[in-house]
Amino acid sequence: MKKFAAVCGSGLGSSFMVEMNIDKALKELGLSDYSVSHSDLGGASPSMADYFVVGRDLEKPAAHLGNLIVLNSIIDYQELKDRLEEVLKNDGLI
């Protein structure tokens, strides 16, 4: 099972919204075996997920998490879906 996590500063609002969008996008992309969560920057650790989704303003402080998917705009659903599709295809998951 692949784990996805959205990360933002306080882990309350924007990462939660991104989490719901990731969930929707993965369903549409046809991935079935996955889990999504969200977290604050301080609480996130590399072992928490296989893929971390952040806005571009948090790219540097989140770099230690490893497998980052960086979004130009965290409110752009299409961008998120395109990036996820690209990553999943690269890793042979879909």
Place this chain on the structure above:
Amino acid sequence: MNSFLNAIVDIFSEPAILVALIAVLGLALQKKSISDIISGGLKTFVGFLVLTGGSGIVQNALAPFSEMFQHAFNTQGIVPNNEAIVAVALSDYGTLSALVMLLGMICNVIIARFSNFKFIYLTGHATLYMACMIAVILSVSGMSFPMVLIFGGILLGIVNTIMPALCQPFMKGITGTDAIALGHTGDIGYALSGWAGKIFSKNKTSTEDINFPQSLVFLRDSTVSISITMSVIYLIVALFCGPTFIQENLSDGTNYLVYALTQAGTFAAGVFVILAGVRLILNEILPAFKGISEKLVPSSIPALDCPIVYPYAPNAVLIGFLVSFLTGVVCMFIMIFTGMTVVLPGVVPHFFYGATSGVFGNSTGGVKGCVLGGIINGIIVSFLPLPLLPIMGSLGFAGTSFSDSDYGAVGGVLGLLNSIGGQVAIMVGIVVLLVIVIGLSYYFGKRGEINE
């Protein structure tokens, strides 16, 4: 029969069970599987208890701080932190807060469905905190339980629909789209910053055209920023308080600076725990609210948390924060020298709200607008907690308070109405507000936004 009734009443007046039931209701409405419903309900139940546990930790760190501050400066010191005050308040007003939140979300959907303000407030923690503040203030005014529930719910619904509308004209300038709104408890401050930035609308230079070091981004991590500021604040207060008082009365002989540092860390730890609890509670409730509102309100505009605007102007984020924080420090000195209750500059309100105000100011007035936005926010978050203190009853003495402009504005108006005519004036005020919102909605037409 009577004992059975009592048990039912007890179930519904235990907030942890109540929020779990709300989550179960939301999950059932989404037709989730039984296992999802059970685990979701349980996690929400535990989440509430985690939150109240965090409240205990925060209070343990705040109590000695208040004593130290009182001893050092001879006045009350307030640490503005939403998580802390909400957690403290929920131990007494948990049931009412949860019910006001539920009703407020329903009212939000109803108002968005039938008026031209199509905003659905999806920032769950802000809704919970606002519900809590409204429940406390209305209860303290003497309203009965059902009245608090009805009027509190309606007020929360109005606030959550109208606040994003204030920011919407500026959001278009920032994000380039009308599809997303800002739903955060600093909305009044943000709109004010965007509006004030217009003074500099001629020959403006955007903050994003200048070179600004990004090294402060690590402060976005709330545990880091809270630990740093609380340590600095606790250490300064401990130094003013002196070793004798602390080691004799508070620390049981431990070195006073070590003690201050540990208490500062304890405060950050408490907020960390509270946030974990808030996340557990919202995890199950918010997706249900989102799904249901999308079905019931066609062409709704989601109002989201403030960091959504940060990627559009990262420099404005940092400039807004710095200016806001410095303004907060200046305001603190003004309060100390005038002998008022002192609101300490909390880095969380200054960061998140200062940053957002900076982005709004920049969108209309460039660098100068950004700085002005930061100053406006700094003044707001420094002084607005003050009028809230006397109207929150015994909570006014908890050593912490709500920190954002919308709490100050909503709470301030409620307090004003209360002093004019008590609970009757508050009820009349809420009904009048509802009528005004519906009137405005038709006045501004289908677009559902306020053009200045």
